[in-house]
Amino acid sequence: MKFFIDTANLDEIKEAQELGVLDGVTTNPSLMAKEGITGKENILNHYLKICEIVDGDVSAEVIGTSFEEMIMEGEELAKLHPQIVVKIPMIKDGVKAIKYFTDRGIKTNCTLVFSSGQALLAAKAGATYVSPFIGRLDDISTDGLLLIDEIRKIYHNYNVKTQILAASVRHTMHVVNCAKIGADVMTGPLSAIEGLLRHPLTDSGLEKFLADAQSMNV
Ligand code: E4P
Numbered sequence: 001m002k003f004f005i006d007t008a009n010l011d012e013i014k015e016a017q018e019l020g021v022l023d024g025v026t027t028n029p030s031l032m033a034k035e036g037i038t039g040k041e042n043i044l045n046h047y048l049k050i051c052e053i054v055d056g057d058v059s060a061e062v063i064g065t066s067f068e069e070m071i072m073e074g075e076e077l078a079k080l081h082p083q084i085v086v087k088i089p090m091i092k093d094g095v096k097a098i099k100y101f102t103d104r105g106i107k108t109n110c111t112l113v114f115s116s117g118q119a120l121l122a123a124k125a126g127a128t129y130v131s132p133f134i135g136r137l138d139d140i141s142t143d144g145l146l147l148i149d150e151i152r153k154i155y156h157n158y159n160v161k162t163q164i165l166a167a168s169v170r171h172t173m174h175v176v177n178c179a180k181i182g183a184d185v186m187t188g189p190l191s192a193i194e195g196l197l198r199h200p201l202t203d204s205g206l207e208k209f210l211a212d213a214q215s216m217n218v
Helices: 010-019 029-034 040-053 067-080 092-103 116-124 134-139 144-157 172-181 190-197 200-215
Strands: 002-006 024-026 057-061 084-089 108-113 129-132 163-166 185-188
Touching: 002 010, 002 190, 010 040, 010 190, 024 185, 040 057, 040 067, 057 108, 067 084, 067 092, 084 092, 092 108, 092 116, 108 116, 116 129, 116 144, 129 144, 134 144, 134 172, 144 163, 144 172, 172 185, 172 190
Parallel strands: 002 024, 002 185, 024 057, 057 084, 084 108, 108 129, 129 163, 163 185
Antiparallel strands: none
16 A cells, blocks of 8 residues: 655655655645645645655645636646646546546546545546545544445456545554555555554563663673
């Protein structure tokens, strides 16, 4: 399973990249706004800075909601850097835009997916990634992981190439469970990735090894 980090914070992206396990980045307008980035030029520059830090795909979301707006914005984003993936919302014009970009060899990430029907439609349009938001489903007492499982089954039935990008991952067990189900990618905060490191037996075991090594005067 690929690990993407879901942030526009350059320090966090650098930290994840230095760990050596980062495969890409996802952003959205809320994450960009959180970093205080304003104005089109600064936004485009920020995407470039992210692409310089990581080697893999970087999702940059369109803001327009009409087909024409999404095409204009998406083409500009795709031209910016070869690592850019155009992130498009799951709406009617969004589906048309995904098909348009697919036909031109431009990678897309279909975002705001909350049902397997939407995931099926995104795949039919040829999306590179489909992003079901598991954390936001959990927030309304619906099991987000069940959606990942359902999409995995549907895509398996038809050998669909669209990659399942489990989004809105909030914690470490989301990461582990997405891997158990067979999501292709997960995107979440750095804390969810770092949580995979932790086990008390690792800490106590290391403490004992170090104490015994010291007793050998090495
Ligand atoms: C997906 O690409 C989104 O950026 C993201 O995962 C949303 O996560 P949230 O529900 O924690 O805001």
